[in-house]
Amino acid sequence: VTGVWIDGVPGRSIEVEDRALQYGDGLFETIAVEAGRPRYLARHLARLRDGARRLAIPLPPEALLREEIEGAAAAAGVVKLILSRGSGPRGYRPPEATPRRIVWALPAVSYPGDWREAGVVLRLCSLRLAVQPALAGLKHLNRLEQVLARAEWPGPIPQEGLLLDSEGHLVGGTQSNVFLRLDGELATPRIERAGVKGVLRGALLDAFAHAGLACHERDLSLAELGRCDAILLTNALIGVWPVREFAGRRLDSAPLAALARECLARAPALD
């Protein structure tokens, strides 16, 4: 960690009355940095704004958030932001609190190059995600399901675990979204009942559309996953990873990953 700023001031700790600590009452963003600049910042801020609205957390001025994130990015490989509802008395009722911003400048994460090129191994998690439309899509701080899912296997490989919701619909990985190709068509799960609407998921949907490729946001079942011929994993830090093996089955996803990266590179920037 090269630095932490709490409400703009360098710091290392927060008071124990903070509701992020008490109840997971807040949101976060994990932002890739390229050449000292935060990537997809407009998309990260848009998701944060949507989350703040749905949780009724007053959003700090966007110019201030931009300034703090860009400042941290200048000397970081990754910037993480937590927006907590702030401190309050005991009890679930949201107080009239001042939200608290915690901004980290973190080192870059480096993954082996062949994960990106040749692909990764994907397993199926036994945990099923709960269906909660009130929270679906948000990158909120209630992450015990992801902690339990990631605890299902030790070590770095398989690189990711896939999660279904309790109704059997495909949601995504513990820390990534998933795209697949089935009968020549591209699809990614709707994120209306569980899961996080990843920033790279949004960027890739727009990039496919810009390239004239249809990619359907729809319900997807485990059976359909078993029939698909390519799977991609996406998140803001990893970018696009092809899946070379899922549940013991070999897949040739690398060409689709290369195409996805090409579409992303050609799409107009939002930032």
Added chain:
Amino acid sequence: VTGVWIDGVPGRSIEVEDRALQYGDGLFETIAVEAGRPRYLARHLARLRDGARRLAIPLPPEALLREEIEGAAAAAGVVKLILSRGSGPRGYRPPEATPRRIVWALPAVSYPGDWREAGVVLRLCSLRLAVQPALAGLKHLNRLEQVLARAEWPGPIPQEGLLLDSEGHLVGGTQSNVFLRLDGELATPRIERAGVKGVLRGALLDAFAHAGLACHERDLSLAELGRCDAILLTNALIGVWPVREFAGRRLDSAPLAALARECLARAPALD
């Protein structure tokens, strides 16, 4: 607040790498204090032990937890304990961390006497709780559903909001468990899919059994709630509250509340 101890040392803040802050990765207990002694401490510790086992958080020695809670209780009206998985690097995978204990000595909460005697008003929340057997029963730190539910109405009255799960089963209040009397029989929701297994819920189930009164843990629907003739709310701090009005309907729950308190007083103590 009269005091906070972090791993046994007086403190006011925790480091920002703590996983309770990052992911809600931990558990808590809110313990009533009577004459300087924690009430139902054995039951609180049993629930904490169960939660630590299910989340694979190493439990600190129980004698140490007892000592710290009893120490805080000596000068408090309420003791709150958070057990966090501890600090770790970014990422959902649980690290080999040292769990962190945060113990608060808080002032007693006083409620108007007629809430306890004449009863309280209960409303029905529009939020539905997600079904997640992996977390049901635990007092974990992922509490955004309760925050959203409690935000549905302002002010102290109605005193509580009732929650169904997404399958339509009755779960309990935002911060309480619920008992009802229907066709002369006592019942309380099973807590296997959503909700918290309250300490007073457990104590009251045991107390009814000790008194020879059957109380069934079972699935309960909103229709059954509409037909019942008495509703009780329980938690460790409020004890037993009769509901005098639910969704516009008057109820005479006070005699059942008095009976419940009588059974609790006569039941053998666990502590």
